[in-house]
Amino acid sequence: MALLISLARHFSLKRLLLRTLGAILSAQAITLIILQVISRQRKRYLPQGGFPHTRFAEITIGQDHLQLYDYGRDLYDDMLAAIDSAQETIYLESYIWKDDSVGRAFKEHLIRKAEEGVAVYVIFDWFANLVVPRKFKIFPPTIHVLQYQALRYPWHLFDPRRYALDHRKLLVVDGTIGFIGGYNIGETYATSWRDTHLRIRGPAAADLAQSFVDFWNQHVPAHERITRRHPRCFNPLINVRGTSAMRLMFPIRDMYIEAIDRAQKFIYLTNAYFVPDSILLDALKAAARRGVDVEILVPWMSNHIIADWLCRSHFSECLKAGIRVFGYRHMLHAKTCTIDGEWSTIGTANLDRLSSIGNYEINVEIYNGDLARQMEVLFKYDKTNAFELRLEDWEQRPWYVRLSEWLLAPLRFLT
Structure with missing residues (x-):
């Protein structure tokens, strides 16, 4: 009898877990469908042109x-x-x-x-x-x-x-x-x-x-x-870093982590799809906690609404660690970073899984004060067309937004 009761409980628990998993997957699917509908609608209202830009000397x-x-x-x-x-x-x-x-x-x-x-x-x-x-x-x-x-x-x-x-x-x-x-x-x-x-x-x-x-x-x-x-x-002083899936070479992510770990003064990071893995995010948080001015600039509304929501699921963690987050008011597609007035990178790699250990990507890594200063100017210039996200404001976002972020968080590994 005890064995039968044990088996009944086992199957009951298994059935409960399957139903729970099914409910979560269904909720994820519904959320994705809703976001895709919203994405189609909002494309009509995305700002077109008119953003500040400048010219730099060679x-x-x-x-x-x-x-x-x-x-x-x-x-x-x-x-x-x-x-x-x-x-x-x-x-x-x-x-x-x-x-x-x-x-x-x-x-x-x-x-x-x-x-x-x-x-x-x-x-x-x-x-x-x-x-x-x-x-x-x-x-x-x-x-x-x-x-x-x-x-x-x-x-x-x-x-x-x-x-x-x-x-x-x-x-x-x-x-x-x-x-x-x-x-x-x-x-x-x-x-x-x-x-x-x-x-x-x-x-x-x-x-x-x-x-x-x-x-x-x-x-x-x-x-x-x-x-x-x-x-x-x-x-x-000028190094080309390229990822290759076939050769299992992914140096761009490691380049970022190493540079972030060396930072002493500031990190100005611009990225179109900011969905970092835990190790890279931990490096940024550690830099902020040791007194480095870590500032991240992302598009508030990009051309990929799912990436936007996955990106925002990191904001609370970033803000609580002392990282400053800025939302750009136009479509921002850049993938750049400059650190301490000495180091810069420009290239094709986003800070997401697809770019880190998936797609073929290429970045150039440059050690030069003159270029770093231009990159600083560009970052500050971009901030004139952005707003800063405050922790107290972000924590007041509606419950359904928090729920959607939680439901979509497991999809980070697909981006």
Whole structure:
């Protein structure tokens, strides 16, 4: 009899757990559906254009010259000029490439240079460009094209490394001029999104070129590989950090943690989708507790409403640790950080799981006071278009908001 009672209790408990799990999953699904409906509605009211931006002077680090960009139109003009100046090679890699006036301009300039005999190589992510018309993604045979597709064969479903998207954004001309940052290619990004990009003129651009070549050669047949190599050198002041799912290399996250652990004065961090793992978040909190001025700037309403809610689920923890949080009033897509007037990074990696240990990403890490000062100016300039979130105000948010954050928190590992 005792055994029967024990079994009955066991199955009763199991049934209760299953029902509880089912209720939570159902609540998560309902929350996601509601947020997607809200997302479609709010797109009509998102601010378009009109955000503050500035122009920076080019700075020199040894033999390299660095130009910082915070406005897409300025960046695109210089990228097209660089393409037009090409004599030997053009490497262009973009996560998203829109079929609009900006996208078509890039395509036309590339075709023209290919017809002149310049070796033109193009990479774009297949999944990210599903909504782009197929006709636009067709190039003449004079241009070498890699439409990167993460899952090419059924058995790739069983290899987690194969789920990585190509989230990188690069343009390298003749191995001597390189562009890297958060900007995709399209009209919206030219004037309506605040993002950050960097141009490197000089020997350090060869590292960007080789990164493109390595990615290309890894994903094409042997007879299509690029054999050209650009002379490279060791530069302790400018380092390129790239993640590779296939090689299980994820140095960008480690770069952030190491720099944060060294901070003594301030950390100014800007990120479009701030959903850090516990170790990176603990590093930021520890910095704030030892007296470092830690300031985080995120878009208050981004183009991904789920990412917004996952980001906000960290705010109480951040604010209680002494981290200052600022909400940008326009779409902010930048992925940058500057620390103590000495160290800076600009690139494509968000602070979420997809960028940290998932997608192909690339950042440049720079040790230079002049660039760091420009990054500080840019951060403070961005704050003029942002509001600071106060703990006492945030703690007063409605109960249903707290509940939604709790329900969605388990989804952090998917972002």
